Each structure stands twice: as C-alpha cells, then as structure tokens.
Amino acid sequence: MSASTKLSTSVKALCYLEEVHPKPVSSSEIAGSIGINSSKLRRILSLLVKNGIVESNSGTKGGFKLKKLPAQIHLQEIYCAIEDRKAFHLDVRKDSIKKNSLPEKLNFYFLDLFAEVQVDIEDKMKKITLQSIINKINNN
Amino acid sequence: MSASTKLSTSVKALCYLEEVHPKPVSSSEIAGSIGINSSKLRRILSLLVKNGIVESNSGTKGGFKLKKLPAQIHLQEIYCAIEDRKAFHLDVRKDSIKKNSLPEKLNFYFLDLFAEVQVDIEDKMKKITLQSIINKINNN
DNA sequence: TTACTTGTTACACTTACAGTAACAAATTAA
DNA sequence: TTAATTTGTTACTGTAAGTGTAACAAGTAA
Numbered sequence: 001m002s003a004s005t006k007l008s009t010s011v012k013a014l015c016y017l018e019e020v021h022p023k024p025v026s027s028s029e030i031a032g033s034i035g036i037n038s039s040k041l042r043r044i045l046s047l048l049v050k051n052g053i054v055e056s057n058s059g060t061k062g063g064f065k066l067k068k069l070p071a072q073i074h075l076q077e078i079y080c081a082i083e084d085r086k087a088f089h090l091d092v093r094k095d096s097i098k099k100n101s102l103p104e105k106l107n108f109y110f111l112d113l114f115a116e117v118q119v120d121i122e123d124k125m126k127k128i129t130l131q132s133i134i135n136k137i138n139n140n
Numbered sequence: 141m142s143a144s145t146k147l148s149t150s151v152k153a154l155c156y157l158e159e160v161h162p163k164p165v166s167s168s169e170i171a172g173s174i175g176i177n178s179s180k181l182r183r184i185l186s187l188l189v190k191n192g193i194v195e196s197n198s199g200t201k202g203g204f205k206l207k208k209l210p211a212q213i214h215l216q217e218i219y220c221a222i223e224d225r226k227a228f229h230l231d232v233r234k235d236s237i238k239k240n241s242l243p244e245k246l247n248f249y250f251l252d253l254f255a256e257v258q259v260d261i262e263d264k265m266k267k268i269t270l271q272s273i274i275n276k277i278n279n280n
Numbered sequence: 281t282t283a284c285t286t287g288t289t290a291c292a293c294t295t296a297c298a299g300t301a302a303c304a305a306a307t308t309a310a
Numbered sequence: 311t312t313a314a315t316t317t318g319t320t321a322c323t324g325t326a327a328g329t330g331t332a333a334c335a336a337g338t339a340a
Contacts, residue, residue: 001328001329004250004254007250008246008247008250011246011250012242012243012246015242015246016242019242026284026285026286027285027286028285033242033243034243035243037329037330037331039287039288039330039331039332039333040329040330040331042285042286042287042288043287043288045286045287046286046287046288049286049287056285056286056287057285057286057337057338058284058285058286058287058336058337058338058339059283059284059285059286059337059338059339059340060282060283060284060285060338060339060340061284061285061338061339061340062284062285062286062337062338062339063285063286064286102152102155102156102159102277103152103173103174103175105277105280106148106151106152106155106273106277107148109273109276109277110144110147110148110151113268114144116264117261117264120260120261120264121257121260121261124256124257124260128253133246133249136249137242137245137246137249140245141297141298166315166316166317167316167317168316177298177299177300179299179300179301179302179318179319180298180299180300182316182317182318182319183318183319185317185318186317186318186319189317189318196316196317196318197306197307197316197317198305198306198307198308198315198316198317198318199306199307199308199309199314199315199316199317200307200308200309200314200315200316201307201308201309201315201316202306202307202308202315202316202317203316203317204317
C-alpha cells in the first residue's frame, strides 16, 4: 500500500469516527464502510493509536474513537504516524563510487534537494486539518 | 529503480556528457563512471533521446552527446522524460465504494490534493537547470 | 465463563524489480 | 563486402516486496 493510499485510507477512517463520535466503533464496521479488510485497517489504526490521534479499547463495547478534535488533527501528523519513509527518497549506493567524485557530489546534492521537497510537502499538509477536509467535502 | 534514483542517475550521465562535450561517448563509458550497468543506463538514456535532451548514434564512433545547452535543460523536463507516473499518486479502487459516499468524495479530494503537490514539485524543478547544478557542484 | 475486540504475527500468493544477457538494426572502418 | 562497434529493445532469472487473509494471544465487558 503506497503512502498516499494509506493516507487516504486513514482519513476515510477518521472521518467515519468523527461522524459517530463519541461512540466507539469496531475495525470491522469502519472497514466495511470504506471497503477494506479489517485486519489491514487495524494495522493502520494501530499506528494512529500510537501517535495519540485515535483511542482504542479491547473487548465488548470496545473499538476506536477520536482522541483529538478534528480541528486539531492535521494531515502532516497523520502522514508521519503512518509512514516513516519519505515520499522522495534517494537509494544512495556508496559502492563503486569514488570519494569526492562527481557522482558522489551529486548524491549529496539530491539528498539535499529531496529533503527540501519533503519539507515543502509536509508544510503544505500541516495547513490542512481533518476539520477543513470535512467542511470541504460537505460543501460539495 | 525509484523515480528519484532514476533522476539522479540521469543527471550524473548528463554531467558526464557535458564534461566531454562535444565528443560522443558510449553507454559503457558513462555507466562505468557512475557505477551502473550499461544496459540499464541505455534504457534511461533512450528516454532522454526521445525527449530531445540527448542525441544518440549507433555504430563505431557512435554514442551519446548533449542536444541542448546545460542552461536550457531543467530538472522538470528530465523528470517528465524518465517518469510518467506521478510522485504522489492514489491507487483509487472504484470497487466496493458506493457512488456519492464519503469514501468516494475523499478519493476525489485526495486526487486533487496530490495533483497539487505534483505541480508544486514540478514548479520547483523547473527552476533548476543542469547548468545551475554543475555550478553548485563545482563551487563546493 | 462467554463473547467480543484489538494488536500482532504468519502465511501463501502474486506482483514487481534488479541485474544481466542477448540480439536485431544501424553505422563506421578496413 | 566483411568485421567491429554501438544503440535500442526484449528476454530471462532470481530475489525482494506487496496483497489479502487468517489466526491467535491478550485485554475487556457482561
């Protein structure tokens, strides 16, 4: 599952939680509504739990519910919770490249550039809250 | 090979071509200098040829050489030449998602958002020329 | 005890990718 | 004409990654 698909799935689940808040709902129920396997969804939700975005409880009457207000959840923290790898990352192979050579210098150049791009993307995501997404969706 | 690695490889090859310009060089020679298989490199270079960035000739005394000045080659056109897929793309599965449902609306939302991110990235790349990279590398 | 739910692991299956080799077509030189 | 060289593309083999599902211990409530 690509990072972007995981992000989209997470937001679908969070929107569902917001709709039924504060009632806790099971992974099966959420999974059914967004068309995904519940086991797979639990793997994603467990990451949101670890990062304090969602609360979970085992047992009967257990399930998931939002731990923060939608206005206080932004895309960047969701993204960071579910994905440790960067969107733009360079597979730098140090083998067979001479020290201080042009290829090595270019590796450093691109590492810097891709880090910059990553910052730009995350800055953009920081400005988008779950609440703003919900508002936009409802006005269409 | 990821898009970012392919981009980095392409620039390494283009820098090499710039160094020896206007002498045409074989894929083996370039591949040797940047530590990659020549067959693999040819697959990348063939895309740059198709997009008018590089010129190629078969046979003895054949090889590759730049078709444009380094100041007139920018990262975005290299990126578009080698990669048709977007950096941020959503695997939208239309199956098992109801029309006009929240999940479907969110799919459209993210398709738009990721398209925006893609534009931002490409705008950034449009401002970077091969010449500016060479200058930066040489001043370090 | 029973029923239910999360969180994690496991597993079979498929897909994707990496790295290399091979070869037709084009080109040059002898 | 023949040989040598080089591109552009295809093929192939082994390995890594991803998909989708199932299974189950641990926690929780009735």
